[in-house]
Amino acid sequence: MEQRPEEVARKTRILQALENQHTSVTFEDALENDMILNMGPQHPATHGVLRLLIRLDGETVVGCVPEVGYLHRGYEKLAESCTYHEFIPHTDRLDYLSPLNNNTAYALAVEKLLGIEAPPRAQYLRVMISELARISSHLMFLGSLAMDVGALTVWMWAFREREKQYDLFENIAGARFTTSYTRIGGLAQDVSAETLAMVKKFVDELPGHLLECENLLNTNRIFLERTDGIGVVTPDQAVDLGFTGPGLRACGIGHDLRKANPYLVYNDLDFSVPVYTGGDALARYYVRMDEMRESVKLIHQVLQKMPGGDVHAFKPKKVLPRKERVYTKMEELIHDFMIVNFGVEPPVGEIYSAVEAPKGELGFYIYSNGEGYPWRLKIRSPSFVNLQTLPVMMKGCMISDVVAIIGSLDPVMGEADK
Amino acid sequence: MNAKIIEALKSRFGEQAAQTSEFRGELTVIIPKERIVEVCRFLKEDPGLRFDFLADLSGLDMFTPVNRFAVVYNLYSLANKHRIRLKVFTEEDEPKLPTMTGVWSTANWHERETFDMFGIVFEGHPDMRRVYLPDEFEHHPLRKDFPLMGIPGSLPLPKKS
Numbered sequence: 114m115e116q117r118p119e120e121v122a123r124k125t126r127i128l129q130a131l132e133n134q135h136t137s138v139t140f141e142d143a144l145e146n147d148m149i150l151n152m153g154p155q156h157p158a159t160h161g162v163l164r165l166l167i168r169l170d171g172e173t174v175v176g177c178v179p180e181v182g183y184l185h186r187g188y189e190k191l192a193e194s195c196t197y198h199e200f201i202p203h204t205d206r207l208d209y210l211s212p213l214n215n216n217t218a219y220a221l222a223v224e225k226l227l228g229i230e231a232p233p234r235a236q237y238l239r240v241m242i243s244e245l246a247r248i249s250s251h252l253m254f255l256g257s258l259a260m261d262v263g264a265l266t267v268w269m270w271a272f273r274e275r276e277k278q279y280d281l282f283e284n285i286a287g288a289r290f291t292t293s294y295t296r297i298g299g300l301a302q303d304v305s306a307e308t309l310a311m312v313k314k315f316v317d318e319l320p321g322h323l324l325e326c327e328n329l330l331n332t333n334r335i336f337l338e339r340t341d342g343i344g345v346v347t348p349d350q351a352v353d354l355g356f357t358g359p360g361l362r363a364c365g366i367g368h369d370l371r372k373a374n375p376y377l378v379y380n381d382l383d384f385s386v387p388v389y390t391g392g393d394a395l396a397r398y399y400v401r402m403d404e405m406r407e408s409v410k411l412i413h414q415v416l417q418k419m420p421g422g423d424v425h426a427f428k429p430k431k432v433l434p435r436k437e438r439v440y441t442k443m444e445e446l447i448h449d450f451m452i453v454n455f456g457v458e459p460p461v462g463e464i465y466s467a468v469e470a471p472k473g474e475l476g477f478y479i480y481s482n483g484e485g486y487p488w489r490l491k492i493r494s495p496s497f498v499n500l501q502t503l504p505v506m507m508k509g510c511m512i513s514d515v516v517a518i519i520g521s522l523d524p525v526m527g528e529a530d531k
Numbered sequence: 532m533n534a535k536i537i538e539a540l541k542s543r544f545g546e547q548a549a550q551t552s553e554f555r556g557e558l559t560v561i562i563p564k565e566r567i568v569e570v571c572r573f574l575k576e577d578p579g580l581r582f583d584f585l586a587d588l589s590g591l592d593m594f595t596p597v598n599r600f601a602v603v604y605n606l607y608s609l610a611n612k613h614r615i616r617l618k619v620f621t622e623e624d625e626p627k628l629p630t631m632t633g634v635w636s637t638a639n640w641h642e643r644e645t646f647d648m649f650g651i652v653f654e655g656h657p658d659m660r661r662v663y664l665p666d667e668f669e670h671h672p673l674r675k676d677f678p679l680m681g682i683p684g685s686l687p688l689p690k691k692s
Contacts, residue, residue, distance in 0.1 A: 126666050130658050182663035189648070190672055194679050225555055352583055352609065355637030366609070373612040462554035465587065465605045465616060476587055478605060489673075491589035493605075501640050530663065 127180055131166050134176040134504070147175065150512070154183045158261050158516035161526030163500070169512060177507040179500050184530035192490035196456030197223050197297055198433065200490070205291040207475075207494060208528040210253050211246035212292045213282070214470050220295035221376060222466035222477035226459045227297070229428050235299045236377045237419040241312065242285065242294065243377075243468070244408040244415075248319065249278050250471035251359075251401045251408075254523040255326060258398060261520035262339040267326050274322055277315055284308040297457060298432030299425035313416055316409045323405060330398075340394040344506035344518035347392060354505065355498045358473025359404060360522065363389045363396035370469040382414045394521035401523075431457045456485020465493075472496050472523060496529040532613050533558040539580060543573055559616045564628055567604075567619045571634050574606060574615070582606040582615060588631065588641035590649035591618075594675040599623040600651055604631070621651060630656040648673035 131149065153164035162183035168176035188207070192200050204219045205212035217239045224230060231239070256271030279289040285304055286292035294301050330336045346356065351364045361368055367388040371379045387403035389396035426432050433452055434445035461483045467476035473495025480489040499522055506518050536558060540548040548570060550561040562570050574582040587605040598620035606615050621628055630653040631638035642653040643662040650671035653659060660666065667687050670677055 126660050130660060133658070182661075185663040187672060190677075190679060228555065353636045355585055355635065368609055373609075463559065463603075463616070464555050464557060465614065467586065474586060476605070478587060478589055478603065480591055489589075489591050491587065491603075493587040493589075497640065497644075498637060501637060 127166055127178055131168055131176055131178045159519060160524055163526055172512050174507045174510050177504045179503050181529050184526045188531050189490055192487055196485050202293045205293055206527055208525045210525055211250040211471050213242040213246040213294055216295040217243050218468040218475045219477060220297055222479055223297045225466045226464045226479050226481055227431050229298050229426055229431055231299050231426055232423050233420050234422045235424040237415050238300055238304060240377050241412055241415045244411045247408050247471045248405050249275055251405050254401055258520035259330060261516045262336055264336060267329055270326055281311055281315060296433055298428055303424050309416060316412045319409055320406060339517050343394045343514045344521055345393045346502055346506060350505055354502050356502050357495050359400040360397055360499060363400045364392040365390040370467055370474060376468060382411055384411050394517055397521045458485050470495055473499055492531055494528040494531060496524040500524050500529055536615055557616060559618055561618045564619045564621055568629050571631060575634060581610045582608045584609050585635040585637050588638055590645040590651055592649060592675045600626050600649055602628055626651040627654055629654055632656055
């Protein structure tokens, strides 16, 4: 089919990218035709503002180009004019389903740059909040995947549990959604014994509620047929595409940064990394369900082993002092003034620090030139990189599988678009 | 591990991979841009090193008259659980680098992002489009000379039909 030059010029570049993709489809019948379908950015099954351009042969997907950027807020640019402390609230808005995990990841990165460490109690609490955030994110995954393939009850049940978690987050951090709980060198405040009792009650009850959801799904023929063998990624493809997180572990590669490069106190805690070999949507579902149980196990251990003490490192030039001391002591007032106005001044250097976020490897690359502001702060967001696997997963699947694949990938656009 | 990597790089590439630095236990190696693909392929395929995973690729604007832009490759070895950072500098008047998509497919979007944010063109990239900002946008916002508040009127509104 020949196209007139003005037609070519009118085509958007994303459309050209789709047509440039190598496709092996042939149209023998004159009546058959390929169709280009635009899905999103306003589509309930794309989990935010993901846009897909899908090329169809009948009902079969022959090519797919994901388009991101509809939620781009320029956090990397903003970071360059924030002090290291001022950027903490922005990390909440990356993966907004597990803000506590992002807070922890960012605090760890800056602490690595500064060469300081949070006290043991803060480290245990950080493990606890990271695992709570992981459960929160995976519950969202569970609910939305089930809803994407047509099971609305699981969505309601998962959200009932998430609601309890938001009550916990409110008690821990003072906010339900945008927690901003970590500080450089520690945490915003200690957790009370009542809150820890609430956490214990929540993790005691959670496995039973997960079982309820699994009873609805694991032998459900519709759910199994919609996810089994759908969106397969081979291990080689996954590594080549930079796939991380539960998706990678569903391909048979047991890579988990909590085990591979232990940070915080993960080394002292006993947990296993669930690995499945299917590489499909069902395997990704199984991995996440098992991970939630491992998180419960971790939180139980944290509650048992957590030492007492301060949640702030004693590094007056690097860590914000306590407010009550700022108001009463001269020295602390000076340090507070200096840190708030000029920022903590790390040495010249560059670091890359990554944690295992619910969706994969969340990394921060910080280049410091010795000032109170990062010269460059790059966010390696797992959702952004994981979305690259979509064209591979979708090739050859049916149009109805598209929503199941996106659901099983569990992208969060706040993180992918930064 | 870091000493082993330096030794392996030096024996293979000689002086061209000799510029190394270490900070907080992380190794950074500065590579001339002509050799970067070769070095990456070597690090990926060498049986002792096996840096098979490109964790991150990002641009960096040093805002200096020479060697203004840098591209930073954070590699990870799934087998050895070790990280290494490679850095390549490029000039302001011709910010061009060879693409890494032939070694790792994941470089595709990372390079598009670097092009979007810094205007560094990756030669041989299969799909060199902007990834976040609209195609009509003319600036590269993470360059240090782009103001934080943006440039008024630089984002064209869609035409009314």
